[in-house]
Amino acid sequence: MDLRELWKAALGEIKLNISKANFLTWFKNTSLIEQKEDIVYLGVPSSFVQEWLENKYHKNILQSLNHLDANIKKVKYIVTSNKESLEKIKKIKTDTRKEKISFSEEQLDFPQFSVDAETNLNPKYTFENFIVGANSELAHAAATAVTQNPGSKYNPLFIYGGVGLGKTHLLQAIGNQIKKDKKKFRIRYVPSERFTNDLVNAIVEQKMDKFKKSFRNLDLLLIDDVQFVAGKDKTQEELFHTFNTLYEKNKQIVFTSDRPPKAIPSIEERLRSRFEGGMIADISAPDFETRLAILQEKSKDFAQLISEDILHYIAQEIPHNVRELEGALNRVLAQARLKNHPPTLEETKSILASILSNARQYIPIKKVIKKVASFYDLSEEDLLSHSRKKEFVKPRQITMYILRDELKYSYSNIAEKLGKRDHTTIIHACKKIGEEVKKNPVFAQEIIILKNMLYDK
Ligand code: ADP
Ligand code: MG
Numbered sequence: 001m002d003l004r005e006l007w008k009a010a011l012g013e014i015k016l017n018i019s020k021a022n023f024l025t026w027f028k029n030t031s032l033i034e035q036k037e038d039i040v041y042l043g044v045p046s047s048f049v050q051e052w053l054e055n056k057y058h059k060n061i062l063q064s065l066n067h068l069d070a071n072i073k074k075v076k077y078i079v080t081s082n083k084e085s086l087e088k089i090k091k092i093k094t095d096t097r098k099e100k101i102s103f104s105e106e107q108l109d110f111p112q113f114s115v116d117a118e119t120n121l122n123p124k125y126t127f128e129n130f131i132v133g134a135n136s137e138l139a140h141a142a143a144t145a146v147t148q149n150p151g152s153k154y155n156p157l158f159i160y161g162g163v164g165l166g167k168t169h170l171l172q173a174i175g176n177q178i179k180k181d182k183k184k185f186r187i188r189y190v191p192s193e194r195f196t197n198d199l200v201n202a203i204v205e206q207k208m209d210k211f212k213k214s215f216r217n218l219d220l221l222l223i224d225d226v227q228f229v230a231g232k233d234k235t236q237e238e239l240f241h242t243f244n245t246l247y248e249k250n251k252q253i254v255f256t257s258d259r260p261p262k263a264i265p266s267i268e269e270r271l272r273s274r275f276e277g278g279m280i281a282d283i284s285a286p287d288f289e290t291r292l293a294i295l296q297e298k299s300k301d302f303a304q305l306i307s308e309d310i311l312h313y314i315a316q317e318i319p320h321n322v323r324e325l326e327g328a329l330n331r332v333l334a335q336a337r338l339k340n341h342p343p344t345l346e347e348t349k350s351i352l353a354s355i356l357s358n359a360r361q362y363i364p365i366k367k368v369i370k371k372v373a374s375f376y377d378l379s380e381e382d383l384l385s386h387s388r389k390k391e392f393v394k395p396r397q398i399t400m401y402i403l404r405d406e407l408k409y410s411y412s413n414i415a416e417k418l419g420k421r422d423h424t425t426i427i428h429a430c431k432k433i434g435e436e437v438k439k440n441p442v443f444a445q446e447i448i449i450l451k452n453m454l455y456d457k
Contacts, residue, residue, distance in 0.1 A: 001338075003032040003040075006068060009337040013064040015301055016330060018057070018114075019123055026052050033080070038073035040065060043080040050077045056114040067334070119179060120189040125172035131297050133290025136166060139281040143170045143254075147177040150185075150220055150252035154279035156243070157254045158261060161283030162449040164323030167256040170283070171222050174254055178220055188215070189222040196228070196235045203234075212238075216245040220252045226275070227257045230377060231266040240271050247274075259449055260442065265377035282445055286322065291315040294322060295329055305336040310348050317356050320451070328355050363407055363454050365417045371453050372399045384419045397429035398447065404430045406451050 001009070007030070015023050029045040030053075042061065044050045053061065054077055065072045115122050127147075132140045139159045146157050159167050175189050190198075202211035215221065221242070229235045246253055257264065260282070261275035286294065292315040299306050310332060318325045335351050336343050343351065373383045376395040383396055400418060403409045404426065415423040437444045 001068070003035060005340070006035075006065070007032040007042075009068050009334075010061070010064040012302060012333065012337055013067065013330075014057070014060050016298065016333075017060055017124060019126055019129070022123065026057060031080070033078060035072070038071055039076060040072050040074070041076050041078050043078050045080060047079050050079055053077060060114070068338070119175060119187045121172055121175045121179065121187065123176060125169045126176055127173045129297060130166065130169055130173055131286075131290060131294045133286045133293065135284045135286045135290060136170070139167075139170060139283045142279050142281045143174050146252060146254060147174055147181065150178060150182075151250040155247065155250070155252055156275065156278040157252075158257065158275050158278065158280045159254070159283065160257045160260050160280070160449075162258060162285065162321070162451075163453055164321035165283045165285060166322055167258075167283060168224055171224055171254055171256050175220065175222050182219075185219040186217060187220040187222070188218050189224065191224040192226045192228045192235070192239075195223065195239065196232055199235055199238055212242075215242045218246065218251060221246055221254075223253070223255050225257065226255045227259060227264050229267060229271075230264055233268075236268050236271050240268070240274065243271075243274050258453070259375075259446060262442075263446055284445065284448060285320055288315055288319075291318070291322075291325055294325060298326060298329055299333065302333055302336075305333060305342050307342055309345060310343065313345060313348060314352070317352070324355065328352050331355065365403060365409065365414070368399060368403055368407070368454060369418075372402070372450065375450055375453065386419065397433050398450070400426045400429040401433035402447070402451060402454070405434065406454070 011027060014027065026049060030049075031043045032040055033043040034041040042053070044053060058075065062072075062075050065075065127140075127144065130136075130140065139161070142154050142157050143159070146154050159170060161167055172189060175187050178185055179187055198211060202208050223239075226239075229239060243253060255275060257275075260280065261267075261272050264272065264275075292311060295311045295315055299311065306329075311329075314325065314328050314332070318328055332343060332348055332351055335347070349356075369380055369383060372395055373380045376383075376391075378392065378395060382392050383399065385392060387393075396418070400414055403414045403418075404411065411423040411426045414426045415421045418426070433447075437447055
């Protein structure tokens with residue numbers, strides 16, 4: 001690849017990872033000027049742009065280039081309007097070895113995007129690039145309502161749904177939108193595990209006052225994956241008080257979780273009732289049309305590299321998880337850019353073979369047992385035991401149902417692996433759970449979430 005092609009391909013990747021507005025603003029009129037050993041020199045139109053790219057997008061740029069050409073380990077910026085600096089590169093060209101290298105290799109190990117240090121928000125998640133389908137209509141409507149009137153009607157907003165379905169995206173979109181609309185708002189996005197970590201550190205360092213203040217002074221608090229507070233008493237207590245303080249001041253709180261409040265095990269009742277006290281909205285797996293629309297949105301700038309057939313194929317083959325959908329698309333696009341022509345269906349199939357085997361994977365019974373046990377906060381022994389306790393029986397039956405219904409294991413195989421049961425027990429369980437799924441939408445949702453989790457690493 002020549003430098004022009006290389007940069008075009010890198011831009012393609014960068015574009016996928018940052019907002020369109022930022023992309024257009026900061027990457028306009030940039031070009032690769034020179035590659036020398038492991039350094040590339042990126043020409044930029046002004047020192048202002050240089051500063052932005054260096055501060056905000058350096059990692060994206062380096063990562064994309066490094067993906068395309070593993071030899072590239074450093075990027076340097078040159079203002080192209082500046083004759084002197086251009087002269088300098090020419091010198092550098094002949095003299096690279098003596099050049100002091102300012103970017104270290106460890107910069108290749110980076111979180112992917114430029115997260116705002118104060119709010120913790122990632123600008124790539126916006127409402128503009130979120131595709132609304134029947135699966136996310138309610139959650140999206142509630143999220144937009146929150147941005148229009150934070151702290152009023154839907155407080156708290158509790159969004160739940162399976163892995164990779166857009167919960168974090170929506171949650172952060174709320175933050176990014178409000179940040180734009182209300183400059184003075186103090187906003188914080190925090191995954192619940194991070195809340196726990198910070199709390200623990202504050203206790204150890206005896207800085208509880210500071211910790212409390214930092215959360216209780218906010219105008220908008222966004223807590224991601226709140227199911228992880230299960231079983232963590234101190235976290236729950238602190239979260240409860242934080243919630244109350246904010247709520248009383250009409251400050252907005254939004255939670256996400258992989259399951260509805262009712263299905264979170266080991267949380268205090270008073271916290272559960274807070275979660276349930278506002279608006280609860282779910283996100284489920286997108287249908288085929290929505291998956292296709294998401295693929296179209298994510299590939300809209302690469303229309304010449306990918307045909308509609310291929311998008312159909314990807315949408316069809318990857319039903320469970322938008323993150324995987326995106327991963328598949330990116331992989332196909334990367335190949336297309338490298339080869340510089342749109343892949344055929346056959347090529348696509350082979351590019352995606354490894355992802356697809358994952359998506360439609362053979363999932364070992366052991367893994368299912370592990371996932372179900374952890375979902376219901378049971379030990380694997382209890383799940384597999386012959387105990388008739390209700391809290392064990394139901395998850396056990398669900399395990400059987402999933403093994404049969406989703407993964408198509410034989411009754412006899414399931415009977416054998418689940419503690420040497422009679423295979424009529426399995427048939428009975430599948431029937432019972434199957435009927436409940438049909439009758440009870442909340443339960444059906446729980447099963448979908450659980451199924452989705454099976455496909456997680
Ligand atoms: P979750 O938090 O539910 O596990 P994420 O919000 O991290 O899922 O979504 C996974 C990926 O899929 C993200 O890159 C996100 O931008 C993308 N995504 C999910 N849903 C949508 C959607 N409806 N429209 C556009 N992108 C989506
Ligand atoms: Mg998430």
